Amino acid sequence: MSKRPNVLLIMTDQQRADSLGCLGNALASTPKIDGLAKRSAVFRNHHTPHQICAPSRSTLFSGHYARHHGLTRNGVALPEGTRLITHDLKSQGYKTHGVGKFHFQPILAGKEHAMPDSNAFWALPEANGWRGPFFGFETVDILIGEAVSATEGGHYAEWLGRVAPDAADLYLPENALEKPPEDLEEAWKSAIPCELHYNSWITDRACDFLREHDGADPFFLLTSFPDPHHPFAPPAPWCYMHDPLDMPMPNAKQDELDAMPSYIAETDSEEAQGSYVEFLRNPGPPREQGFLQTTKRISDASLRLAVAHTYGMVSMIDDCVGRILTELHRQGFADDTLIIFTSDHGELLGDHGLIRKGPSPYRALLNVPMLMAGPGVSPGERSGITSHLDLRSTLQDYLDLPATPTDGVSFADMLADPVASARDTLFAEYHPRTRLETYNQTILTPEWRFTYYPKRSDWGEMFHLTSDLGEHKNLYFEPEFETLRDDFISQLKTDFPPAPDAGGVSIATY
Template identity: 70%
Template structure:
């Protein structure tokens, strides 16, 4: 029988946020132990720094321009083949627990989409558990933080289990007042045993308890954190001293040499907070809510980082429960485990927070840990991408290859020194500012980003000498030849596709 597969995913988690990936402060003993017996991919990237496009790329092995979900607010076509369909065809039992985000959260009831809040007011939601995008059954959570209590199985469970507890997620019920200059930071009053991370883990463990080892399974466990708002519950909100977290990496005036929309975005963000947007979305705003940290004190920003670390440690603790259940079922030796995130978070680097159009490394670079049958221990240095995971899993499991945009890195699982990709592409499709559409070519030494709709903008970094991407060389005369070479290569191999994607059904 082929091995079982558990794919654990977080939302908006940087590659450097775990002990096993070099973070000197974060306590992640469960993932560190998993990494010690498996592979840590040091240079794993997503081609899309926004939630839904990245998730859809991981499951389909296609760029967003090909699977159609180019921006949040678009639905993934239900007929599109995904890794879940591949595994079902091969006899796997498929289940998912947590956040999927394959459909717009705010899609209207006429669409009857289970990943939308409106679906859960319809009669057909009663008792519904799937099928859903190749999953036989699902336990769905929609959104994160204050928005996770409106629709989905978790919202129904919380309403039935602890009536009125949903309000405890709100900042006005915080355990103590948050900083006045950064209203996305607070200590959530929701008890940890009612928190969605705990619920997701419980649902995943229940699924494992039902497995008898006679049929292989694919289990997707998807946590909404450490996505902003930065609002973990106790005790995780107090786990880290803000004064002990690493300071963000930034250089003086570095944004002055970057595309002007980055600084312009502060004006839009000043119009209202992200929490206000979740409560009353209003007109569409650009994805990611990127803004500078100029209005935030150092203490407030450090508190956001400390809370992010707390969310990471809470998830790590949940993963410990999951792995203990797997061990108790006698399935640990026969299960391939993957841990990753859909995209990263700026978290103060470059003087920016959250995410946005610019494909900085903290957004595209995500963790990937794999352990289980056929995976040799040790770090992997080669470039790998979410785009490649479907092809890699199919080859590793001995299943028929499918036509995707990715390339299998299965050779790296058994041989830590095997080579990865020579390059990878990334792409951002905007929601409101169409001139921020951009394409990126990333190699071991260079990252170049072009804006086909605005030739006055561009980004180019020599990663060999500037790994932190602080010195934009795009308009440097001394680097004109290199820029032309890389730009022409990208235009030839990955031509612009600013109009790609399906129709927008909702703001997000």
């Protein structure tokens, strides 16, 4: 192509694939994203191979499994020399800019590391006026964390401190518009005004970039929202948009966890060490990633409130996406831009009697939205398996960039051809932070999700997705599936050998 298209990558945090109207959710209010989907390739079976924030994000940008790029768990930093899609684009004349959440470095990394993705960096002299470069981005507007932790460092925290010095406290649950429920204190109605909220700030900065871009060179713009990640705390009017009484109860079957690895139910004992909000305010000893918890001690009313607030956060993001797409059109870039909408991973949100995320790679965590619209893209659904692992190779093909070896496979052919072939197998992997025996590996096929725990022969997960898409009946120890189970284990040992010790050194709690 004579002039390469621009690329607008819109990314959310912890958003399930089934949270959008265009992907079948009748209760979701996402008209702007649904409108984008009508002119998009809609990938229904798009997955991340890592259900934790930082590893997944680094995989999307690098095209490598976490075991190869090194950021295997939150608290580890992506090595400075890691080459990402941003480097590919910058080398070919793209203006690269990122707004919002990156999470390539630990939020709590000490000041001696001088990492811009950490809060400590912003108290250093070198933070004054700093806007990049950062991992292939020429310039950035950084937000760090989410909810109560988003006001401690980064460009957003600096901006909020200038324009509304006392507003940071409005994010706190004790200042909520209504008192949070006692059995789920992280579901509250945030008192921060919508115009001061980080989602609005991210949208404003993205629109500023589009207005200021001269169009001489193509651009790559990352717009990365930290929601709908828990806490479940949207501001008004979004916190009132969905009535909890209208929310369905999560999809859970009685006693289904009895056949699952025992650590899942045991996570409640760790939860007794303190709530997630308390951990954000005053992190103590490291805890396992994801803050997995059963819903045994959470009332139906509180669960419905969390679901309603999640839909509210998604609706707020939808409104922000609408503003960005309007600005893209206003500046004359709409016809020459590849627009991508996705998320780093999903959220259990009560399914299986669990909330948040954790070591077990349920599809609610691995399956994320992926919409792609732009020049040469044929609208319609794609049913084949695709992955964050594949995006860098896909963009290299689509944009005619020099090819770089990755762990992924390009699905660029699927953009123009809805029936083009896709991958038939995807590996996934979880590297734990504290409970090392929960290290696991997964094989995902159109028919099966198989998960193996190399350190625990008494744990395993095996779901027949054709008959049990919701993953409620674990077949791992059923005698009739013993041969297939052994075949999957053999495949992992041959094609994706266990690597529990892979990755860099943890330099912070998260």
